[in-house]
Amino acid sequence: MKLAARAKEISPSPTLSIDARAKKMIAAGEKVINFGAGEPDFDTPEHIKQAAVEALHKGMTKYTPVGGTPALKEAIVRKLKADNNLDYAPEQIVVSCGAKHSLYNAIQALCDPGDEIILPAPYWVSYLEQIKLAGGRPVIVQTRAENGFKLTVEELEAVVSPRTRMIILNSPGNPTGAVYTREELAALGEVLLQKKVTIISDEIYEKLIYDGLEHVSIASLNPGLKELTVVINGVSKAYSMTGWRIGYAAAPAPAAKAMTDLQSHSTSNPTSIAQAASVAALTGTQEPLRQMVAEFNRRRDYMLERLSAIPGVSCFKPSGAFYLFPSIAGIIGRAYKGKTIGSASDLAAILLTEAKVAVVPGVAFGDDRCFRLSYATSLENIKEGLDRIGEVLTSVK
Secondary structure (H helix, E strand, C coil): CCCHHHHHHHCCCHHHHHHHHHHHHHHHCCCCEECCCCCCCCCCCCCHHHHHHHHHCCCCCCCCCCCCCCHHHHHHHHHHHHHCCCCCCCCEEEEEEEEHHHHHHHHHHHHHCCCCCEEECCCCCCHHHHHHHHHCCCEEEECCCCCCCCCCCCHHHHHHHCEEEEEEEECCCCCCCCCCCCHHHHHHHHHHHHHHHHEEEECCCCEEEECCCCCCCCHHCHHHHHHHHEEEEEEECCCHHHHHHCCEEECCCCHHHHHHHHHHCCCCCCCCHHHHHHHHHHCCCCHHHHHHHHHHHHHHHHHHHHCCCCCCCCCCCCCCCCCCCCCCCCCCCCCEEEEEECCHCCCCCCHHHHHECCCCCCCHHCCCCCCEEECCCCCCHHHHHHHHHHHHHCCCC
């Protein structure tokens, strides 16, 4: 059977493959500490689960409108107004099977083959693959730890061309946890508005933010930027609902219609029961979220202190999400038990084999001098995992 060219060009998700390998080792009885997970380790709050149960009992098990139920669209409209100072009509909202699906819809609907899409690195792995699927040309801009892993105006101006169609911004970011300030977004926005560049603003980690910082959506800065922006969000990270698969996009009406039409010929509507649960997530008590953020903050601080104390390792302090992205530049070129460490991929393989610790090498995110650790696991696991990592790294010669 002959595969389509687009299928042969797509790489599997390294984050999911690392997680799957670690879970397979655990199932075989090995004590693996898994830092690869991209999902909160907390259970979905009870009131959200109860809303799903009630939906089942009410017989909400049929097709819904393709782009989401009226109740969920209204809840999203109210959320965007209250949290982000953004005014949208329900027809400008498209609910999909997770934020990844929302991103896919947006890129497919707005990118033509050959269009250039600016992608700041480190980037979430699926951005690159989705650009390739749409026939777009990724223009990768390497950001720097000393600048908070954030794209600068100078870096943006250096890569914008007449072929530039789109930019993907992610704040708070995966894998770095970087959070753009209002002033930084405004400066980037001036350039993007002048050049009429479409913006995909991935805000899925919006609620997971620390140190008293605020989340700002670039679409909220002025009406012109809003008309250029597709806002991507969802309930998976903030409400520990990764398996429920509900994401959404807010966009100018023509883009929202195109995304809905595209979805109508692929997945149709997201799960009806999960949509009912998502209404409860957005409109119900936010106390479980506040508790989760406080615990993530505690874990972040502990992990950062421990990693920073390991010779050869340096680590940027993330302001959002639940990842750290430490650099091992001081270790590359050295060896462990005769095995040369030429990259973070080499180190990740050593850690999984020798220490039974799963981390995601930075090659998945565009920088193989670093690796990603998720602190969406218990403090007990974090302590043991860092003990094991420290034991390996202090033995590097």
